[in-house]
Amino acid sequence: MIPDYQTIMLPLLEYVKDRKERSLPEAIEHISKRFKLTEKEKREMLPSGMQPIIENRVGWSRTYLKKAGLVESTRRGYFQITERGQQILKQNPQKIDNKFLMQFPEFVEF
Secondary structure, three states: OOOOHHHHHHHHHHHOOOOOOEEHHHHHHHHHHHOOOOHHHHHOEOOOOOOEHHHHHHHHHHHHHHHOOOEEEEEOOEEEEOHHHHHHHHOOOOOOOHHHHOOOHHHHHO
């Protein structure tokens, strides 16, 4: 089953914890493997038919993490974890979702 974007947030942040710059396609591939998506699920499109669902959800997860200051864009299509993101992972959260992100003023503003 394709996870929703909030379910993807913590695994996505954990994926970049090594501070390496990652591309969105690399992140999508990692998340697809992490949630054991089938080839059929990976190809499943949004109702608009314009984008695969998993691509859309990983993209939104990254956007929300970025708005909360946990990851940052390094260049077009690439991102990495921030110091704040590292600090959050050290707290070993059970999950990261919109409610969790509300502790950050930048996210609330968004």
